[in-house]
Every structure is written in C-alpha cells, then in structure tokens.
Amino acid sequence: MLMLVLFHATVALVVPWALRHDRRVMTYVAALAPLATVLWAARQTGAVAEGRPIAERFDWAPDLGLVLQFRLDGPAWVLLLLVGGVGALVLAYSVWYFGQPPPLGIGVLVAFAGAMTGLVLADNLLVLYVFWELTTLCSYILIGGFSPEIKEHRRAANQALLMTTGFGLVMLAGFVVLGQAAGTYTISAILARPPQGVAVDVALVLILLGAFAKSAQVPLHSWLPAAMVAPTPVSAYLHAAAMVQAGVYLVARLTPAFAETGAWRPLVVVVGLVSLIVGGWQALWQDDLKRLLAYGTISQLGFLMVLCGAGTRTAALAGLALLLAHGLYKAPMFLVVGVLDHRFGTRRGSELYQTGRRIPFAALATALAVASMVGLPPFLGYVAKEAALEAFTHGGVDVAVLAGVVAGSVFTVAYGLRFLQAAFGGNTETPTVQGLKDDAVSVWQSAFRGADGARVRLPRVALWPIVLLAVAGFGAGLVPGLWQEMIAPYADRLPAVGKGYELSLWHGLGLPIALGALTWVLGAGLYFLSPRLRPVWAALSRLPTGRQGYHVVLKGLFKTARGLTRRTQVGSLPVYLAVIVLTVLLLPGTSLVMALNRGTVPSLETGRVQPWDHPVQLVIGVVVVSAAVMAAWVGRRLSAALLLGAVGYGVVGLFVVHGAPDLALTSLVVETLTLIILVFVLRRLPERFPPLRRTRAARVGSAVISVCLGAFVTTFLAVAVLSRQYAPVGPGYAREAAEEDAKNVVDALLVDLRALDTLGEISVLAAAAVGVAALVLTGMREERPRHRDVPEPAETPGGRWLTAPGHPPLGPPSVLLAVTARVLTPTILVFSVYLLFAGHNQPGGGFVGGLVAGTAFVLRYLAGGMRELSAALPVDASVLIGGGLAIALCTGAGGWLAGGNFLQSTVLEWTWPVFGHVKLPTGFFFDLGVYVLVLGLVLSLTRTLGSSLEKEPEKVSGGAS
C-alpha cells in the first residue's frame, strides 16, 4: 500500500516533466496511477469480502513513534474504487478539457490521487492527518494555480485553504487527545478498545469539526461554492467525488467505536440534516450550474454524514453505498457542465438554450446520473436511498430524522430536475410538465432518430468519461449483493435493528418505497412551483451566511493581529534587547540568586579558586578592561576601532597564558584583519559617532541592565565552573587524537573528531562572504570588480618589476611599501602552507593558514590597490570559497567511499620515489578545504569592503567634526 502511494508520488513528479513535450500522452500516462489503485483494490476483493482486512506497517522511526500503518477494509475498498476510477477518467477527460494540459496541474492531480489513496488506507491518526492536509494543499494549488492572476481565484483558494487547514489543526488537536487517551494512534487499535472520558468527548467534537469543514457542512461550507472557480475536472474530482468525501469517510471510520459517546450522534445528525436541507434549498436557486452542483454536493454530503454517523447497521450500509453512488453521479454532472462551458461558452442556466438537442448523448448520460441521484430504480442511488429510509423507520427520535431526510430528498429531486432543465432544456423561467416532456423528446430524437443538423460532435475522450461514470451508477445498482458483501464486515460491527437488512433492489412494498415515491412526487411539485417561491428565497437570503461569517472571522483575526503587533512590537532594537536581558535576569537570574541564598552551590573554599593563573594575566587583564571601557567611551570611530584592536591583542595574550597557542595564533591574525577591514569601512564614514539623542533615563537604564548582565554572567560562570563533578571530556579527545596519530589535539578535533561542526562553521563563513558581497555590491554603479576586468598590469614581461600597477587605497603610493609587500608575499605564503601542514602536530591548521595567506594578499592590496591584488592572485574569490567548501565536502564523501561514515577519516600511505614513504590522513584534505575557503573569505572581504569602497560614493559625506 505504501508502494501504491509512492507510485503516485513518482508519477506525479516524473511524468509531467519527462513527457512535457507531448501533453496528451503525459496525461494519459498520468492516468495510469489512479488506474493502478483500482486494479490493486480489485485484486483484494476476495480478502476484504471475507472480512480479512489487509494491514501493512512500515517502521520509519519506531523510537519516536513514527510508524506508517495502512489497512484495507470494506469502507477503504469502496473509496479506493471511487478515488482511482474517477481519477483515471477525470485525467482522461482533462486531455480534451485543457487541450494542452498544464504539467503542473496534471502532476498535482496525480499527487492528489496519491494523497487521497494514502488517506483512505491510513491506519494511524497522524498518518491520516498528513495525507488529509496533503489533499488540502493539492486542492489549494488546483483551485488557484491555473489562473493565479485572477483575484477571485486567489481568494477562493485562500478561503478553501484557511478553512480546511484551520479546522484540520483543530482535528489534529482532537487526534492527539484521542491518541493520548487511547495510548496508541493506530486507528484499528483505538476502534478495538475505544477510550472513555471527558477528554475523549472533547476530542471527538474537535475531530468532527475538522471533518465538517472538509466535507463542507453548514456552517463551514462556504468555501466549496467559492472553489467552483477551479477547472471542471478539479471540481469533479476533488470537490465532488474524492476530497470532500474524506470528512464523511473519517466519520464512517470512527462511528463503530464512538457513536454512543458524548455528542457524537446528535452533532453529526443535526449538522448533517441542516446541511442536507440548506444545501438542497440553495441549490434550487443557483443560476451558475457549477454552484448549483456545489450546493447539491453540500446537501448530499450532509445526507452521508447523517447515515455514516448514525451508528446503526442499516444506516452504515446505506451510507457507504451512497458514498459510492454520490461519486458516480456527481462527477459526470460536473464533467457535463465542463462540456457545456466549453462548447457554448457559458455555464449559466439562463444563457443556455436547448443544448440537449446538440449534445444528446451527454444529455442522456446526465439524465442517468440524475436518475441515480434522485433514487430511481434500479440505480445504485435507489438502493442506497431505500436503505437510508429503512434505517430511520423505527420510531422514536428517528421520526424527526426521517422527516428531515425526506425533506432533503424532496429538494434533491427538485434541483435535479432543475439541473437537467437548465443545462439542456428550453424555458427555465416557468417550468411546465409539457415543456419538460418536449425537451426530453427532442433530446431523444436528436440522439436516435438520425440527422439533426443541430448536433455537435463531441470527441470520445470528452463523452466517454461521462457515459462510463453514469452507466457505472446504473450497473452498480444491478449488483447490490456485491456491495452488501463488501460493506457487511464493517457494518456488522454496528447494532442492527430487527433482522439484518441487506442492500437489494426489491424489499417488497413498504414504508421506504412509499416514502421514496413521495419524494419524487413532492420534488417534482416543488420544482414546478419554484418560481412562486422565489420571493421566499430572496427574503431568506438576508439571513447571515457562512461566507459572511468567514469574512467576519478573518476581519477579527486581522484586527487582533494588528493590536498584538502594536503592543508587542514597538520596533526599537534596544528595547527588544532589554526585554531579552531582563528575561534572562528575571528567570535564570532569580533562581541563581535563590540557589546562592540556600547555599546549594559549591563554596569558594574548594581550593579551586586562585586570583590568577599567572601574574601576567593580571597585567593583561587590566589592559583589556581599560581598553574596553575606553572603546565604549571615545567619540571617534577610528579611536574605537584601535582600542578594539588593543582589546583583541590583549585577549591573544590571555590565550597564550592559558595555554592555547592555536587560539592565540588564529586570534592574532583575525585581530589584524578585523582592524584592517574596520579601517576600510571607517574611511567612508564620518569621523565621529553621531551625537546621542537619548534621554538620561534611557542611558542610565541601559548601563544598569548591562552591568547586571555582566554580574549575572560572572556569577553563573563561577557557579558553573565550581559545580563540576565529573571529569571533562576533553582529555578523552586527547586519547582519540593519539589513536589517529595526531599530536595537535585541537586541530584533530577540528578536522577529524568534530569535523561536521567545522563543516557547518565554514558554511557560515561562506554565507557571510556572500552576504557582504551582496550588501556592498548590490545597487552600485560600477561593475563588480573582478580580476579579469582589470587590464593586465605587466605590459613588458620581465621588465619594470617595481612599477606598481595600481594606487594604494590609503595614502600616497610608497615604493618602500610596495617592495616590502612583494618581497614578503612569498615568505608569508610559504609560512601559511607550513602552518597548514604543521597543524597535524604543531600549532597551526587550515583556519590560521588561510588567514595568514589572506594577510599576504591584503598587504599587496594595501601597497598597490586593486590592480596589484588582481595581479598577485588572478582568481575570483568566489571560486576559492566554493572550491574550499567543495574540497571539504568531497573529503567527507570520501569517507563513504572508504566504506565508513561521512567525514570518517583514514590514513593514506604510499611510497614516492624521492619523498619515500608518505603518510597522509584524509583530515588533511579537509583542512585544505578550510584553508582555501578562509583565504577566499579574506580575499572576498578585501575586494568588496576594500576596492569597492575606494571610489567616493555619489553622496556627500555628512560627517560631524
């Protein structure tokens, strides 16, 4: 069953793409997916009929409870036939309807078929929910996606999405409560041992709300008529035969366990009856035939709700038979409206005139579908309706339900007649028996009495789906025994009244058949009287509608969101930061203070505290602190930058004292580079900071908050360090590094033991470089500075080595600087490569190596500007960044090739003639990737922040001083 769903997914993805050049073939091939569902379901007929449901289970992540469970039983079998059969026919019909079917639309239709198959087969509440929402998403795309430029289409799609997903979430909450109460999310297990209690009662109401919204029950129905803007195949499939029936199907699944529980039966029956009657009444007045059918669908779904939720055996038999019948008669009615729309340019009843003569076979097929809908024998609709009427003939409260069902059926007959007359007949304003008869005769003659010049030839692919579906409704009615056999194992779990009812064409004269005849007579009468009732309808129309309710809710939502935003989002960054810190101080801070008061934290006398590790630490500490205070104090930007550098170099000293040479080395280079790029940017900014325009209270407040944060961090760190009870994991890494034959543990950690972390971090670096380039270069007048745009500097090869090809970015050209830079470059580069190789055993590694190499080029840039830099390294920085990332990733992938995990390292050993025996851990290549990427980062920053800012921008710098 999982394979079936996956097959749909594959077809949905591959076919529209692979066969996009021939859209017709694409669509036919796509139709194979739902067809496969039908064939598969047909093969399982025997097992299902014997009451042996087929279960399947795929453990995805069983520890997390993620299990895909599927189960095929009677109701699922019925719905699968419908979903697959109607799906295949609708796809075939789409070939004609669209002419050139859009690949997206066809793909989504197949995806929908797959999601619906999954929904039907799901035996786990959460799996069902996922497929449930997938169908909603498909519906959203299919409603709005064909012509998203039309506002009405977008709004209809949004409304459908909001209402079904909104209540879908409500349903999910219900699922969770139900699943927790039952201790399992497996539907069959829940049904076998249904949980009890108030929580379950509430959960069931929530679940029902989701089902009502999905099946467009009053008052959550308004999205369905609006969704009629979708192309007709979509309406026929999603909004008549398949998706909207999902709500009913869910009710049918849960009824055997919960019919007697809480509000289940009253709620389902009342909502269903109201929908049945309101939908039927509204359908009677629609001019747009698709809207007429949409209200008809609401009405029929209401009927289905009543039957499937009533919780008796007969009602369940009737409900599932009607589920099938409804799909089989409603889909062709939609399809025929598509034909009318296409052939005659309108689907409004008032604008269509005697079209039946022109497409007589389609008209006759539609008449068959309507016959099934109004319950004429021997159609499947008749079989179902007989059972439905029988189900409520046992007195008590059932009398009221029976009255409602009969009333709803009267409306059904009336709007069925109206649909036929409006679609194919002549006069719809004042219907008469004679007129109806004339129209019927003319259709008949046009079809079978030879040449009527008015006849329009319909392509087979347009006509056949309609005829097949309508005839299927007829044929299915002839074999009620089959349905009885398939549904009985499910229905038998429900209480039966009297002797077991069986679906059949003839039960003898009785109340059901009399009531059936009554609905035909009253329905026809209502139809002929309907022009006189129009004022009543007009008066009732002033009552609030579901659609208005939707708009009111949405308006309220917008208003609430606005109010909330206004109160919580003042827009000031300092305020947000203050809120964050105050939260930190209030929650963890308070508990920290309380713990200190209670004395549950270690005391300071554990001998682990000393004033300093080394006296130098005190000296450096004083420097760092005073430089930091000054940096916050000074008014000139450049002074702040220099003081920041002082802090940085001081921290380097602290690293050295602490015993972290790798950190010190890296930090030293980073501080230098930070200072340089700060100067790059600051030369374009005013000299002094803008004057503070803050109130005294704000200044004092932020100072107090900052001091409190510092105090909190200090206390927290002290407590955390002193509370250590277990040995740190670090020395363990030292052992592992020794096993890897590496002497520098920090480097081994970076490139081997925790290489995935490093991979993530260099990705961040690459992203930062891209971000800087985007921020600086976007919208600039000049072309992006690239090395190839710069003319070749060395016009005379071999000569004039010292002529600087460019101008330095800061200050006048200096020969001394240029020479020094050129002489130093090779030395620095060699040193950087040494660092890269040394990293395995000595302080060094890819990070610091790349930074040092970058420094060499920054030096060249400082000496000779952009052209000098391009001459020194004629490679685009982005190539280096991407290349470095690629090297690192390939090294990681090499771990797979070696039969291990991603990034698992091995040691390569080989013998070279001159070098002798060479041993190289693969971690080196990873480090090489880091090296190249970091070099690329430095180059990219030099190019963007350096050279792009060389030219004075267009504006006058408004600096203060």
Added chain:
Amino acid sequence: MSLVLLVVVGVLFSIGFYLLMQRSLIRIVVGFVLLGHAANLGLLLAGGPAGAPPLLGRHLPGGERMTDPLPQAMALTAIVITFGVTAFLLALAYRSWLFLDEDKVQDDVEDRRVNAEARRGAGDEYASHEVAEEDHG
C-alpha cells in the same frame, strides 16, 4: 579558576552589551566583537585551569597538566565566525550609511507603520467592501 579571567569576562560582557544597545551601527559592531571575546574567554574558563598547550608527545615539567582541548576547538571556529559576521555587520553599517545617511539602527519601518495605522484607527487591509455581495449568486 582564575578570578582575573572571571572579572575580565564579566566586564567584557557588560561593555559589549551596553554597546549593543546603542544606536550607532559601528558601536554595535564594537560591542559585538567584545561579546565575542567575552564568550571565547568564558569557554576557556569553563574548560578548567590554565596549563600546558594541548600538544601530545611533549615532556611536561613537574606535574603540569594539559589544558582541555575541546573549548579551544570551539573557540577557534567561533573566532573565525565572529570575524565573518563582523565583516557582515560592517557591510550593513556601510550600506545603511550610504542609503540613509546615518549608520544608525532605525526603528523597524513596518512596526512603525503598524503603530501609526493603529493610532489612526485605519489601515484595515481586509476592507469590508471585499465581502462579495453575490453570496447567493
């Protein structure tokens, strides 16, 4: 645990955060870098006392212990990332100055718009005229 280091971390956190709450973007950059230093030193501090560099195969005199290498590895990448993000913030400051004439953090424009509209009582995007008339059409 070295008290000097502890105090340095605390002071750097205070000053860094104070600068972060300023409006000038360059000040924020400075504050950000200071916070970075504070965090890295905090990591080292949490890793245990000072000691010999984490290089294997060296003779350690008189019972000296190796420092914990794990915080160092974390701090090392943090240093480089701080560098990248600092460059990004600088680019942001430059762009802000280029287009807004000041390298200052502005109040969020969208938030201000919402505020202003709420004060006027207008701006109901979901206007009532959008509720279509043809409910029964």
